[in-house]
Amino acid sequence: MTTGTPAPAPAPTARLGSRTLHRVGYGAAQLDRLLHRREEALALVRRAVGLGVDHVDTADFYGHGYANDVLREALRPEDDVLVVTKVGAVPDPGGPLPLRLAQRPAELRAAVEDNLRGLGVERLDVVNLRRLDVGPGLRAEGEQVVDLDDQLAELLALREKGLIGEIGLSSVDLEGLRRALPAGIVCVQNAYSLLSREDEEMLRLCEAENIAWVPFFPLGGAFFPDVPKVTEEPLVRRVAESLDVTPSQVGLAWLLHHAPNVLLIPGTADAAHLEANLATAHVTLDAETLAALDALASTPADARK
Numbered sequence: 001m002t003t004g005t006p007a008p009a010p011a012p013t014a015r016l017g018s019r020t021l022h023r024v025g026y027g028a029a030q031l032d033r034l035l036h037r038r039e040e041a042l043a044l045v046r047r048a049v050g051l052g053v054d055h056v057d058t059a060d061f062y063g064h065g066y067a068n069d070v071l072r073e074a075l076r077p078e079d080d081v082l083v084v085t086k087v088g089a090v091p092d093p094g095g096p097l098p099l100r101l102a103q104r105p106a107e108l109r110a111a112v113e114d115n116l117r118g119l120g121v122e123r124l125d126v127v128n129l130r131r132l133d134v135g136p137g138l139r140a141e142g143e144q145v146v147d148l149d150d151q152l153a154e155l156l157a158l159r160e161k162g163l164i165g166e167i168g169l170s171s172v173d174l175e176g177l178r179r180a181l182p183a184g185i186v187c188v189q190n191a192y193s194l195l196s197r198e199d200e201e202m203l204r205l206c207e208a209e210n211i212a213w214v215p216f217f218p219l220g221g222a223f224f225p226d227v228p229k230v231t232e233e234p235l236v237r238r239v240a241e242s243l244d245v246t247p248s249q250v251g252l253a254w255l256l257h258h259a260p261n262v263l264l265i266p267g268t269a270d271a272a273h274l275e276a277n278l279a280t281a282h283v284t285l286d287a288e289t290l291a292a293l294d295a296l297a298s299t300p301a302d303a304r305k
Contacts, residue, residue: 007257007284007285007286007287007289007290009284010023010253010256010257010260010281011023011260012281014212014260014261014262014263015210015212015261016055016082016084016126016186016187016212016214016263017126017165017166017186017187017212018165018166018186019054019055019082021054021055021082021263022052022053022054022055022281023256023262023263023264023281024053024252024256024263024264024266024277024278024280024281025053025054025055025056025057025263025264025265026045026048026053026055026056026057026265026266026267026274027056027057027058027216027265027266027267028045028056028057028058028062028067028068028070028071028267029057029058029059029062029067029267030267030268030269031044031045031062031063031066031067031070031267031269032062032063032064032066032067033269034070034269035063035066038070040269041070041074041269042070042073042074043271044268044269044270044271044274045070045071045074045075046074047271047274048274048278049074049075049079049081051274051275051278052278053081053278054079054080054081054082055081055082055083055084055263055265056071056075056081056082056083056084056265057084057086057189057214057265057267058071058083058084058085058119059085059086059087059089059115060085060090060091060111060114060115060118061089061090061091061098061099064091064093064098065091065114065118068085068115068118068119069118071083071119072118072119072120082125082126083119083121083124083125083126084125084126084127084128084168084187084214084265085115085119085124085126085127085128086127086128086129086130086170086189087102087107087108087111087112087115087127087128087129087130087155088101088102088103088108088111088129088130088131088132088170089101089102089111089130089138090102090107090111090114097138101132101138101140101144102144103131103140103144103145103146103151104143104144104146105146105150105151105153105154108129108151108154108155109154109158112124112127112155112158112163112164115127116163122162122163123162123163123164123165124163124164124165125165125166126164126165126166126167126168126186126187127155127158127164127166127167127168128167128168128169128170128187128189129151129152129155129167129168129169129170129172130170130171130189131148131151131169131170131171131172131176132171133171133172133173133176134171134172134173134190134191134198134199135171135190135191135217136191136217136221136224136226136227137171137224148176148179148180149179152167152180152183155167155183156183166184166186167183167184167185167186168185168186168187168188168189168212168214169185169187169188169189170188170189170190170216171189171190171191172188172190173202174199174201174202174205177202177205177206178205181209185209185211186211186212187211187212187213187214187263188202188206188211188212188213188214189214189215189216190202190213190215190216191215191216191217191221191227192213192215192216192217192218192255193215193217193218193219193220193228193230193251193255194230194233194236194251194254194255194293194296195220195228195229195230195233195296195297196217196220196227196228197297200297203259203261204259206261207259207260207261210261211261212261212262212263213259213261213262213263214262214263214264214265215255215262215264216265218230218251218252218255218264218266219231219248219251219252220232220251230247230248230250230251231246231247231248231251232247233247233296235292235293235296236250236251236293239285239289239292239293243283245283246276248276248277248280249276249277249279249280249283250283250285250293252264252266252277252280252283253280253283253284253285254285254290254293256280256281257285257290258294264277264280266280
């Protein structure tokens with residue numbers, strides 16, 4: 001599918017708050033796969049920076065602090081890399097899952113302090129509040145059901161103190177985003193992909209409000225069987241073959257073409273995979289291909305074969 005009217009190539013940069021960034025960054029969640037190979041982890045982050053990565057997504061609960069520890073050593077001030085952290089959960093190595101929710105204002109403040117220590121900085125560039133109102137995974141129960149306004153009040157106080165630069169949201173619903181807009185939200189991280197577009201209205205609101213849309217699970221659910229996997233979609237595979245790229249690159253490239261405010265943070269612990277992810281920024285999908293991929297949103301899964 002390489003014929004048809006050419007489609008505009010995705011812009012090479014997009015805004016996230018006060019910064020203009022390359023549209024493909026790096027997600028540090030998989031660095032803990034190199035837990036006992038620290039030099040490889042450091043080299044991977046340095047390779048990412050050398051290839052032009054200027055924004056990294058992390059959290060203190062990634063690898064129980066290991067990701068932040070690696071980033072603290074690997075990143076240098078002259079790299080000018082925007083580091084986006086998140087709060088709302090903490091490591092729970094003895095629990096049924098490797099993390100537990102920590103949604104109360106005091107817990108958010110403690111998580112900010114943990115990220116500051118872990119990254120070795122005096123201010124966090126961007127902090128995402130992980131709400132878990134939508135998407136796969138955990139849901140808040142009991143004392144962890146906290147009003148959004150109370151959480152934002154805590155983060156705004158931390159921003160006023162200079163401990164936070166800018167504020168984002170994660171796993172938030174449309175109503176929550178609208179309520180939070182006066183706080184100056186700069187990005188939203190929700191589960192979203194070519195085959196999972198329930199948040200399309202929210203994406204368009206973000207575009208209108210100049211808020212970066214930073215999807216997690218951009219290729220579907222590796223951990224959740226109910227989330228469709230983009231790389232297993234027959235049309236995606238056919239497009240990849242026609243363009244001599246991988247199905248993953250097609251799925252990521254579609255996101256970049258789909259909206260100008262999309263920024264990607266694909267994660268990996270492998271240098272070759274890192275390079276393939278970053279090369280996605282140069283994959284062009286023509287108008288015919290984009291139309292076919294767009295149509296998947298309204299096509300039942302059993303009719304896509």
